[in-house]
Amino acid sequence: MAFFERLVDAFYDGVATDEVLLPLYPEQPDLTGARHRLKLFLAQYWGGPTTYMEERGHPKLRMRHFPFHVGPLERDRWLVHMAHAVEVTCDSAVPDGVADELMAYFVPAAEHLRNDTGLPISSSDPRGKQ
Numbered sequence: 001m002a003f004f005e006r007l008v009d010a011f012y013d014g015v016a017t018d019e020v021l022l023p024l025y026p027e028q029p030d031l032t033g034a035r036h037r038l039k040l041f042l043a044q045y046w047g048g049p050t051t052y053m054e055e056r057g058h059p060k061l062r063m064r065h066f067p068f069h070v071g072p073l074e075r076d077r078w079l080v081h082m083a084h085a086v087e088v089t090c091d092s093a094v095p096d097g098v099a100d101e102l103m104a105y106f107v108p109a110a111e112h113l114r115n116d117t118g119l120p121i122s123s124s125d126p127r128g129k130q
């Protein structure tokens with residue numbers, strides 16, 4: 001739990017300065033709740049205590065992200081901050097390979113939560129105007 005607390009703190013310190021991501025957070029500029037939820041989710045996902053489930057129920061992360069616009073830009077900004085957080089948190093006290101394992105999870109997870117293509121064709125009618 002201490003590891004995920006450090007990881008999530010470093011991640012949200014980045015989000016707090018991000019003009020694309022920060023406006024998405026309903027309680028911003030207070031990210032205390034978001035920090036708490038992500039920390040508990042990650043600890044649970046990686047085999048730790050199931051407090052997230054007890055507090056929030058089944059994660060259903062795709063559904064929980066539907067209210068927020070997550071296009072390619074938001075996905076990429078999220079990953080930039082998470083990659084930085086992984087780098088600073090995985091210091092010499094953390095076993096080799098942990099950083100790679102984390103990123104191998106976060107990259108497809110962020111793409112999975114993307115709910116907009118970012119392309120203008122996403123809402124166009126293919127039979128439309130010439």
Ligand code: HEM
Binds near residue numbers: 041
């Ligand atoms: C792809 C870019 C992403 C964006 C823009 C994004 C944005 C957000 C926002 C705005 C919230 C609401 C904040 C709140 O709960 O107060 C949220 C919640 C959350 N996000 Fe993300 N997120 C992204 C990716 C991810 C990924 C990859 C994960 C997990 C690996 C994740 C895990 C969570 C969790 C656990 C919550 C709290 C859910 C709850 O219990 O309500 N998010 N996210």
